[in-house]
Amino acid sequence: MNASLRLDKVNPSEYDLVYFLPGGHDPMWDFVSNPLLNNTQQHFVQEEKVIAALCHGVSVLVDAFDTDGNVFVKGKKITSFADSEEIGVGAEKLVPFILESKLTELGGIYSKGNDFSSYTVVYE
Incomplete structure (x- = not known):
């Protein structure tokens, strides 16, 4: 961690994947x-490189657009912290x-496992 670069010092073209x-x-x-x-x-979207995200880190993808200017998550299998989990921790109004609702609204193909359990989606 002591050798980590600040994001403004990172050249994305020098990396094969990003993990949010x-x-x-x-x-x-x-x-x-x-x-x-x-x-x-x-x-990473434009170059079709690997993007990985976990839990609320997936929120970064609401701003992503594909090479044609379409919302990146549209038609993509995706998961994140679920609406029911947000409600379960009392944060839905915070x-x-x-x-989950935002990703679905943007056209993502959302799926989830049981609340607060491990669940992974890979889109290829």
């Missing part, structure tokens, strides 16, 4: 509409949007 860490609810505010993250993720 969850950090609890913080990504809902810190990741969405963040110019540095948007630039990084757009590079967050700027409910992630």
